[in-house]
Amino acid sequence: MKYIIGIGGMTNGGKTTLTNKLVNAFPGCCVVHQDDFFKPQDQIPVGEDGFKQWDVMTSLDMEAMVNTVKAWLENPVKFARSHGIQVSPELEEPDSEEQTHILIVEGFLLYNYRPLIELFSHCYYIVVPYEECKRRRSTRKYTVPDPPGLFDGHVWPMYLKYRREMESSPVEVEYLDGLKTREQLFNQVYEAIRNMLNS
Ligand SMILES: Nc1ncnc2c1ncn2[C@@H]1O[C@H](COP(=O)(O)OP(=O)(O)O)[C@@H](O)[C@H]1O
Numbered sequence: 001m002k003y004i005i006g007i008g009g010m011t012n013g014g015k016t017t018l019t020n021k022l023v024n025a026f027p028g029c030c031v032v033h034q035d036d037f038f039k040p041q042d043q044i045p046v047g048e049d050g051f052k053q054w055d056v057m058t059s060l061d062m063e064a065m066v067n068t069v070k071a072w073l074e075n076p077v078k079f080a081r082s083h084g085i086q087v088s089p090e091l092e093e094p095d096s097e098e099q100t101h102i103l104i105v106e107g108f109l110l111y112n113y114r115p116l117i118e119l120f121s122h123c124y125y126i127v128v129p130y131e132e133c134k135r136r137r138s139t140r141k142y143t144v145p146d147p148p149g150l151f152d153g154h155v156w157p158m159y160l161k162y163r164r165e166m167e168s169s170p171v172e173v174e175y176l177d178g179l180k181t182r183e184q185l186f187n188q189v190y191e192a193i194r195n196m197l198n199s
């Protein structure tokens, strides 16, 4: 069986931190980070809000991201090997259709792009309150630093827009409280995935 777990949610909710812990906990587990699919800076236009539009769907090459997920689905062992992930001998068996393979897909805009949504076995969505999100974001160092006012002028309004859109769509997400400790979040999701694999 192949399982694709989405770790979505707002910026600075703790997605990448949780994902890294999960990837380490499941041997052979593969990962796709949405951040790796941002278009180059010169292709990101400035919007009516006066900011470069990083937090909209069109800033990402979603077609390439979906193709990457489909490449994993096609051949998880080949995908793992080509990404330097150690594959245990039993996962390499020719009858690996009967083996369990896990892919974690992580990012801030996972559930607003139909061709990706339909690939998920389970969708998580991490949230933290506005103040905490803004506080964490203020200490982050992105490859392109946030200009002054970006959070309130662009990041937060786009988060609200896409969350509303997601909530009025058929996608079913399980919310995670990003105020829990890193360990609590990990234990909760690790146990849930273990149960999913055993059911
Ligand atoms: N459960 C948590 N509690 C407190 N701080 C956290 C937690 N998880 C992550 N962080 C911190 O919050 C910031 C954003 O975490 P990160 O995992 O990069 O979030 P995201 O990928 O959702 O933007 C980092 O400074 C990280 O150390």
Ligand SMILES: NC(=O)c1ccc[n+]([C@@H]2O[C@H](COP(=O)(O)O)[C@@H](O)[C@H]2O)c1
Pocket: 010, 011, 012, 015, 016, 035, 038, 054, 055, 107, 108, 142, 143, 144, 155
């Ligand atoms: N990785 C990049 O090239 C890049 C550039 C500019 C902004 N960002 C920011 O990354 C955020 C998404 O990543 P996180 O969910 O990890 O915060 C977006 O809110 C976006 O503003 C990323």
Ligand SMILES: [Mg+2]
Pocket: 015, 016, 035
């Ligand atoms: Mg991240």
